Amino acid sequence: MIPIEIIEKYDAVRRFYKKSEIIFEKDSFATHYYQIISGSVKMNNFNDEGREFIQGFFTVHQCFGEPPLFLERTYPANAEAVEDSELICVSKPNFLKLIAENPSVSIIMIKNLAQRLHYKSVMAAEISTEDSEHRLLQLFDYSITYFNFKKEQEGFHIDLTRQQMGDLTGLRVETVIRTIKTLEKKSEVKIVNRKVYR
Amino acid sequence: MIPIEIIEKYDAVRRFYKKSEIIFEKDSFATHYYQIISGSVKMNNFNDEGREFIQGFFTVHQCFGEPPLFLERTYPANAEAVEDSELICVSKPNFLKLIAENPSVSIIMIKNLAQRLHYKSVMAAEISTEDSEHRLLQLFDYSITYFNFKKEQEGFHIDLTRQQMGDLTGLRVETVIRTIKTLEKKSEVKIVNRKVYR
DNA sequence: AACTTTTTATGACCTATATCATAATGACCC
DNA sequence: GGGTCATTATGATATAGGTCATAAAAAGTT
Numbered sequence: 001m002i003p004i005e006i007i008e009k010y011d012a013v014r015r016f017y018k019k020s021e022i023i024f025e026k027d028s029f030a031t032h033y034y035q036i037i038s039g040s041v042k043m044n045n046f047n048d049e050g051r052e053f054i055q056g057f058f059t060v061h062q063c064f065g066e067p068p069l070f071l072e073r074t075y076p077a078n079a080e081a082v083e084d085s086e087l088i089c090v091s092k093p094n095f096l097k098l099i100a101e102n103p104s105v106s107i108i109m110i111k112n113l114a115q116r117l118h119y120k121s122v123m124a125a126e127i128s129t130e131d132s133e134h135r136l137l138q139l140f141d142y143s144i145t146y147f148n149f150k151k152e153q154e155g156f157h158i159d160l161t162r163q164q165m166g167d168l169t170g171l172r173v174e175t176v177i178r179t180i181k182t183l184e185k186k187s188e189v190k191i192v193n194r195k196v197y198r
Numbered sequence: 199m200i201p202i203e204i205i206e207k208y209d210a211v212r213r214f215y216k217k218s219e220i221i222f223e224k225d226s227f228a229t230h231y232y233q234i235i236s237g238s239v240k241m242n243n244f245n246d247e248g249r250e251f252i253q254g255f256f257t258v259h260q261c262f263g264e265p266p267l268f269l270e271r272t273y274p275a276n277a278e279a280v281e282d283s284e285l286i287c288v289s290k291p292n293f294l295k296l297i298a299e300n301p302s303v304s305i306i307m308i309k310n311l312a313q314r315l316h317y318k319s320v321m322a323a324e325i326s327t328e329d330s331e332h333r334l335l336q337l338f339d340y341s342i343t344y345f346n347f348k349k350e351q352e353g354f355h356i357d358l359t360r361q362q363m364g365d366l367t368g369l370r371v372e373t374v375i376r377t378i379k380t381l382e383k384k385s386e387v388k389i390v391n392r393k394v395y396r
Numbered sequence: 397a398a399c400t401t402t403t404t405a406t407g408a409c410c411t412a413t414a415t416c417a418t419a420a421t422g423a424c425c426c
Numbered sequence: 427g428g429g430t431c432a433t434t435a436t437g438a439t440a441t442a443g444g445t446c447a448t449a450a451a452a453a454g455t456t
Binding site: 161162163173174177178181194 | 432433434435436
């Protein structure tokens, strides 16, 4: 996202996070800019019954959790390392200085936010009005480009667990499993060795 | 949003739209920047069965539909005038020029996108994991600040029709009507003269 | 004032998805 | 190689919210 050379001019700190370690929590105040050097991160919410909703996954070179930095707000969701990860962090005042002094970075931020807003707009409409088959297909098609899944023999490999698919679309695992099977019967996806291809 | 004086330097055109008139359609390519001079606009989707989902309402001084301008993409939703409205429009090349030449506008755009991403993040989690009572209360609380509804005797007046509440939360009108009534019994909202107060 | 349209309202019934229980398979680890 | 945990799987049952029908109040139109 933001070139590392630029970030490093602003007192950046590298930090390692173990798998499942929490990076920041919902409702806490935003104090840093985070960008991924290696590994991957998810942002999520939990409702009162402990049910998870995954806002999105973020991987190498991507940043996450900036909106509250610009809004003087708390985070709308938690951030958690999906695997062992290395992040580079910049404090809020330094980050705002970085933005002000590097106009090219503003454009990068704008494109990045626009991209994520686009994903959320598409998924919001899906989740609220469409049935489970439609929701999952939309997720697959969107995530192929967005997470750049690899094309293999059978098609693009949707590298998500059934649980993750559910948490991204607001469906339960059992429903995801059943829906995927009917999608397979309708030749919308292939299932080989429990892996899903589209 | 962007000061009118600046916009007018870039071959801006003012256009009037009648109530219910379409400003742009989903899947069409983004060619202009739009900002509201007077009136209000909604962005929405329709699914195959004609069911509507409202992405959001936009009112005086706000802009809408910029993300695809930055992404070389088509619109993820339609835009429609909610009432007779006057908009000021700038062509895409002129708009990008405007951004490049006015660094202060970049910051405005970033804050604007961050704000909307925040709303979508909150509502996405609500819609996918919470029940109808929770969803509506969240919508009310969020829209009080976001649409700046006025505080009256009974509380903040939630100036939305039941249908609009449903289209914003992915619920049906009947469900909204029934849920609001139980919320009234639980003293979470007041209903006076069919109007909802929180 | 008569008409049409929109909004709110209520009841009866239905269905997609959630819930709960239970288990097999595969991955990881000591 | 045996134990633990995560993932996939399947069946039985429950339920929140959707669907359909019908209507009355309010708002807007001519």
